[in-house]
Amino acid sequence: MINQLRKIYSSLLVYSEGHDNLDSTYKWFVTGENEIIGIDEEELTSKDVSLLATFLLPYNINLPVPTDEERKWRNAIDSAESSAKFEIKNSYRFIYFSIKKNQIDPIVFKDAIHELFAKPVPILWGNGHEGIIIEEQTVYEDSISFEEIKDILMSDLYVKINFYIGSYKESLEDIAQYYHLLINAAKKVFIYTNKTVVTYIDAVPYLLINQIEPGLRSDIGKTVLQKYINDEETLKTIETFLQCNLNISETAKVLHMHRNSLQYRLDRFFEKTGIDIRQFHHAMTVYLALLAKK
Amino acid sequence: MADLKLVNIRKVYDKDVVSVKDFSLEIRDKEFLVLVGPSGCGKSTTLRMIAGLEEISGGDLFIGGKRVNDVPPKDRDIAMVFQNYALYPHMDVYNNMAFGLKLRKFKKDEIKKRVDNAAKILGLEDLLTRKPKALSGGQRQRVALGRAIVRDAEVFLMDEPLSNLDAKLRVQMRAEIQKLHRRLQTTTVYVTHDQTEAMTMATRLVVMKDGYIQQVGAPKEVYDEPNNVFVGGFIGSPAMNFLNGRLEENYFVMDDVKILVPEGKMKYLREQGYVGKEIILGVRPEDIHDEPLFLDFSPETKIKASIEVAELMGAEIILYSKVNDQDFVARVDARFSVAAGETVDLAFDLNKAHFFDKESELRIK
Numbered sequence: 304m305i306n307q308l309r310k311i312y313s314s315l316l317v318y319s320e321g322h323d324n325l326d327s328t329y330k331w332f333v334t335g336e337n338e339i340i341g342i343d344e345e346e347l348t349s350k351d352v353s354l355l356a357t358f359l360l361p362y363n364i365n366l367p368v369p370t371d372e373e374r375k376w377r378n379a380i381d382s383a384e385s386s387a388k389f390e391i392k393n394s395y396r397f398i399y400f401s402i403k404k405n406q407i408d409p410i411v412f413k414d415a416i417h418e419l420f421a422k423p424v425p426i427l428w429g430n431g432h433e434g435i436i437i438e439e440q441t442v443y444e445d446s447i448s449f450e451e452i453k454d455i456l457m458s459d460l461y462v463k464i465n466f467y468i469g470s471y472k473e474s475l476e477d478i479a480q481y482y483h484l485l486i487n488a489a490k491k492v493f494i495y496t497n498k499t500v501v502t503y504i505d506a507v508p509y510l511l512i513n514q515i516e517p518g519l520r521s522d523i524g525k526t527v528l529q530k531y532i533n534d535e536e537t538l539k540t541i542e543t544f545l546q547c548n549l550n551i552s553e554t555a556k557v558l559h560m561h562r563n564s565l566q567y568r569l570d571r572f573f574e575k576t577g578i579d580i581r582q583f584h585h586a587m588t589v590y591l592a593l594l595a596k597k
Numbered sequence: 598m599a600d601l602k603l604v605n606i607r608k609v610y611d612k613d614v615v616s617v618k619d620f621s622l623e624i625r626d627k628e629f630l631v632l633v634g635p636s637g638c639g640k641s642t643t644l645r646m647i648a649g650l651e652e653i654s655g656g657d658l659f660i661g662g663k664r665v666n667d668v669p670p671k672d673r674d675i676a677m678v679f680q681n682y683a684l685y686p687h688m689d690v691y692n693n694m695a696f697g698l699k700l701r702k703f704k705k706d707e708i709k710k711r712v713d714n715a716a717k718i719l720g721l722e723d724l725l726t727r728k729p730k731a732l733s734g735g736q737r738q739r740v741a742l743g744r745a746i747v748r749d750a751e752v753f754l755m756d757e758p759l760s761n762l763d764a765k766l767r768v769q770m771r772a773e774i775q776k777l778h779r780r781l782q783t784t785t786v787y788v789t790h791d792q793t794e795a796m797t798m799a800t801r802l803v804v805m806k807d808g809y810i811q812q813v814g815a816p817k818e819v820y821d822e823p824n825n826v827f828v829g830g831f832i833g834s835p836a837m838n839f840l841n842g843r844l845e846e847n848y849f850v851m852d853d854v855k856i857l858v859p860e861g862k863m864k865y866l867r868e869q870g871y872v873g874k875e876i877i878l879g880v881r882p883e884d885i886h887d888e889p890l891f892l893d894f895s896p897e898t899k900i901k902a903s904i905e906v907a908e909l910m911g912a913e914i915i916l917y918s919k920v921n922d923q924d925f926v927a928r929v930d931a932r933f934s935v936a937a938g939e940t941v942d943l944a945f946d947l948n949k950a951h952f953f954d955k956e957s958e959l960r961i962k
Contacts, residue, residue, distance in 0.1 A: 497610075
């Protein structure tokens with residue numbers, strides 16, 4: 304195939320040596336045999352590029368060369384045909400990651416990620432700073448959490464990383480939908496939280512609030528929080544109380560406040576708004592209002 | 598080694614949420630500076646701005662005299678240790694320490710030299726071939742420190758590195774980090790919410806609240822001369838007692854309870870016009886006494902206290918009581934046995950007490 308293509312595109316190169324040799328004035332593709340080929344952009348029309356992409360995988364030269372495993376997953380997501388699906392042994396989940404632009408070499412990131420798991424995990428790159436890690440559900444006693452992974456990568460790679468962790472899936476059915484919904488959700492959830500590791504469970508309230516049209520969202524904030532809408536100190540107290548699972552002692556400790564003062568502040572909020580934040584339903588409403596305000 | 602200079606540093610998140618407000622500080626070369634404060638005070642954000650993990654919204658940051666606001670984190674010559682002292686689970690200790698250098702394309706010989714040196718400093722020489730799961734919690738934490746040491750960086754940044762450890766190990770690691778700092782003399786910025794950690798480790802500490810610096814000073818200075826009610830209450834355990842009352846000529850008065858104010862303190866209170874006004878008395882638990890000799894010499898700072906709870910801590914007893922319906926805590930010598938339900942005489946050492954303005958909550962001096 305390469306020879307046939309070379310007859311059409313005389314500039315065609317086959318990548319065989321160091322990664323640094325890849326020329327950015329070329330369009331690069333990966334063949335079915337995992338060879339990387341490049342064609343001078345001047346020799347290509349946009350129609351050519353689209354045509355080539357139907358049987359070759361476009362390749363970003365700044366990203367690691369996809370492994371067979373990664374190509375398999377990519378095919379399963381991108382192809383509507385059932386033949387693209389393959390058999391999976393264990394449940395799997397997608398973990399979205401994003402890093403600040405131009406702060407890291409994706410190849411270095413991939414090397415570090417692989418060292419954190421018992422075997423190399425497929426990474427599907429969206430671009431040079433975000434993508435999906437595919438993690439199989441396995442029971443290794445020395446596995447580590449994504450909170451820990453975030454810290455270890457931050458100290459080794461000097462980058463702040465966000466992780467959004469999807470649910471486990473047992474089959475490849477609806478994999479494309481899972482993939483796209485996860486990416487869409489990931490791009491929204493970090494608006495509502497300062498946490499850098501968020502699971503799909505944490506994200507549900509954020510996504511619900513995000514669905515509401517802006518006018519109603521603003522109205523929920525104002526209606527529920529009433530005169531406290533701009534009282535940052537009280538709102539911070541309430542937010543911490545919710546984060547501490549409505550535990551007065553824990554909240555007082557975190558805020559370094561006497562528990563009687565905290566109690567007084569919550570009582571005042573009840574008197575002025577009629578909302579008893581110590582009751583689950585009221586707490587949930589206030590939580591949604593706080594999110595709506597963000 | 599390097600000094601750091603933060604000039605009017607600000608951090609504003611989306612929608613005008615200001616996390617750090619006008620933070621200015623010079624951190625001296627070789628100093629062990631601790632940022633301490635309650636959750637949400639801006640201490641971690643400040644550290645992350647120094648690291649370059651958070652963008653600086655306003656102000657200037659200098660490391661070693663060079664402005665680094667726009668320098669990527671990897672080029673700031675810093676090493677970081679975080680709360681989760683996680684290690685690569687499938688690598689041995691040697692490779693865990695070496696990996697960061699390998700990623701930065703250091704030569705093998707140099708990596709070996711640095712890892713061996715860090716292992717020697719931390720007493721990890723015999724553990725280099727062990728995997729993390731075969732290490733104790735303390736050993737793992739030492740490896741995490743080793744991963745920072747091998748960087749040979751100008752500045753260490755530590756963000757609550759001990760908060761995931763149990764109480765016993767925390768005390769042990771506190772000492773290890775201090776020893777390490779004495780040996781390496783690397784400028785260190787250390788973030789904690791734990792005032793004991795701050796007091797025991799810092800060369801200087803910075804107490805923060807709501808994005809503002811409340812006080813900067815040596816631990817003893819901050820403990821003995823707190824700038825305001827917040828600092829007085831935050832630093833020290835049990836916390837400083839705060840009693841509301843009125844200042845009358847020579848006396849601090851809480852309804853029918855009158856406590857004599859020493860002339861030295863009365864003089865500046867009088868000069869600043871506090872006589873006849875509501876003020877706050879701040880007194881540390883150890884400055885409330887039950888020893889007969891002290892009681893004899895302090896008849897006019899003595900009160901009758903009904904003890905609600907008495908906690909025997911070994912060498913001392915923590916007494917919880919009320920005066921004029923206001924809670925207070927005293928720390929007294931366990932030689933004099935006191936039990937809950939008893940009424941005892943206690944005397945306040947007003948020479949060591951502080952007075953705070955009722956409105957501004959600033960210490961009157």
